[in-house]
Amino acid sequence: MTAKISQIEYYLPEIVLTNEDLAKENPCWDFDLIEPKTGIKARHIAASNERASDLAVKAAERLFDKGQVDRKAIDTLIYCTQSPDYPLPTTSCVIQDRLGLSTKVAAFDFNLGCSGYIYGLALCHSMIHSGISKRILFLCAETYSKYISPTDRSARVLFGDAGTATLVEPSNSHQSVGPFVFGTDGSGMDKIIVQSTKGNSEDISCREDESRSFLSLDGPGVFMFTMKRVPECATDLLAKANRTLEEIDLFVFHQASKIVIDNIVRILSLDEKKVFRGYEDIGNTVSASIPIAIKQAEEQNRIKNGDLVMLVGFGVGLSWGGCLMQR
Amino acid sequence: MDEVCRIIEKALGVDPGTISMDDNSDTVVEWDSLGFLNILSALEERYSNQVAHIDDLGGARSVREIAEILKRESVISA
Numbered sequence: 001m002t003a004k005i006s007q008i009e010y011y012l013p014e015i016v017l018t019n020e021d022l023a024k025e026n027p028c029w030d031f032d033l034i035e036p037k038t039g040i041k042a043r044h045i046a047a048s049n050e051r052a053s054d055l056a057v058k059a060a061e062r063l064f065d066k067g068q069v070d071r072k073a074i075d076t077l078i079y080c081t082q083s084p085d086y087p088l089p090t091t092s093c094v095i096q097d098r099l100g101l102s103t104k105v106a107a108f109d110f111n112l113g114c115s116g117y118i119y120g121l122a123l124c125h126s127m128i129h130s131g132i133s134k135r136i137l138f139l140c141a142e143t144y145s146k147y148i149s150p151t152d153r154s155a156r157v158l159f160g161d162a163g164t165a166t167l168v169e170p171s172n173s174h175q176s177v178g179p180f181v182f183g184t185d186g187s188g189m190d191k192i193i194v195q196s197t198k199g200n201s202e203d204i205s206c207r208e209d210e211s212r213s214f215l216s217l218d219g220p221g222v223f224m225f226t227m228k229r230v231p232e233c234a235t236d237l238l239a240k241a242n243r244t245l246e247e248i249d250l251f252v253f254h255q256a257s258k259i260v261i262d263n264i265v266r267i268l269s270l271d272e273k274k275v276f277r278g279y280e281d282i283g284n285t286v287s288a289s290i291p292i293a294i295k296q297a298e299e300q301n302r303i304k305n306g307d308l309v310m311l312v313g314f315g316v317g318l319s320w321g322g323c324l325m326q327r
Numbered sequence: 328m329d330e331v332c333r334i335i336e337k338a339l340g341v342d343p344g345t346i347s348m349d350d351n352s353d354t355v356v357e358w359d360s361l362g363f364l365n366i367l368s369a370l371e372e373r374y375s376n377q378v379a380h381i382d383d384l385g386g387a388r389s390v391r392e393i394a395e396i397l398k399r400e401s402v403i404s405a
Binding site for chain 1: 357360361362363364365367368371372376378379380381382384385386
């Protein structure tokens with residue numbers, strides 16, 4: 001029994017931080033140079049009292065509001081985040097209660113960033129294939145903005161906050177997810193790191209030893225990683241699926257930034273018309289970026305019934321993964 | 328080695344002939360963290376996908392260092 005993505009919804013926080021806003025705050029940041037490289041004009045930022053789980057819950061409520069599934073029919077809740085509400089308990093337990101899901105639901109978190117959606121889909125696929133689950137609510141949400149120093153030009157221009165909800169169910173048709181390929185290189189653990197934190201919801205000014213609790217981003221190091229591992233992941237995935245690049249109708253990469261995707265496209269010699277780009281108004285939303293991109297692509301008719309889509313997530317860890325999605 | 332200077336000039340959008348082997352991220356205003364990504368991208372494009380596997384390049388901070396790494400990895404000759 002294979003699995004399919006039945007529905008995706010997302011939620012973006014109301015506060016929008018544009019490049020103009022950042023330029024007023026930091027006059028020495030030259031957005032005439034920055035924006036052409038990042039491709040990002042604006043990003044949504046969670047309010048000071050807004051947690052990642054709030055974004056996930058709102059995305060899930062949007063999904064339930066569409067009426068395609070009864071929340072009481074959900075038997076599994078999986079939450080991907082690096083911004084948990086508490087060190088314990090598990091945030092998905094909190095979300096179970098907030099969403100009014102059945103108490104018979106299996107609920108757990110996992111901690112991954114930009115590769116998280118691929119790993120999560122693999123978990124969903126496995127739980128459905130094994131018969132453990134029939135209706136999985138897979139949530140991704142991040143508030144990286146709370147980890148970023150206000151003066152960090154490298155990170156602040158890139159990251160945005162968001163929450164997504166994906167309904168994964170058994171497939172009785174051609175629709176499917178898989179196969180999957182994964183990779184991990186912990187030697188790059190310091191390339192994107194937050195060394196300590198006093199909690200997701202605390203005001204940044206209250207933290208002791210601020211440097212350790214701020215996100216540290218080695219942009220060039222991460223860039224080298226993407227140029228090396230992402231094309232390799234795509235190639236490995238095609239080999240595993242016994243497919244060619246030409247058979248892929250749309251490539252949905254983690255929406256890291258324009259320069260990262262430009263280089264992946266160039267190295268793989270992809271047709272630009274087959275590459276989805278949606279970072280302009282929301283930035284890099286970590287594990288939420290791929291599901292948001294899929295949803296936007298479908299709304300723009302870039303993904304149609306029968307299309308074969310390649311999804312590749314990559315980033316903090318260093319961690320990466322790819323899968324095919326047959327619509 | 329001269330070619331490395333020319334590649335960096337083009338990547339940073341500075342006039343030809345303005346970058347020398349003695350330049351680094353402190354001497355060239357355009358060579359900030361985002362400018363460096365353009366340099367890495369330009370090197371990868373010029374040297375046909377030989378550069379992505381050279382992890383040390385991500386930490387290079389001068390023209391000379393970049394050239395020496397490329398020479399050591401046999402991407403360029405002396």
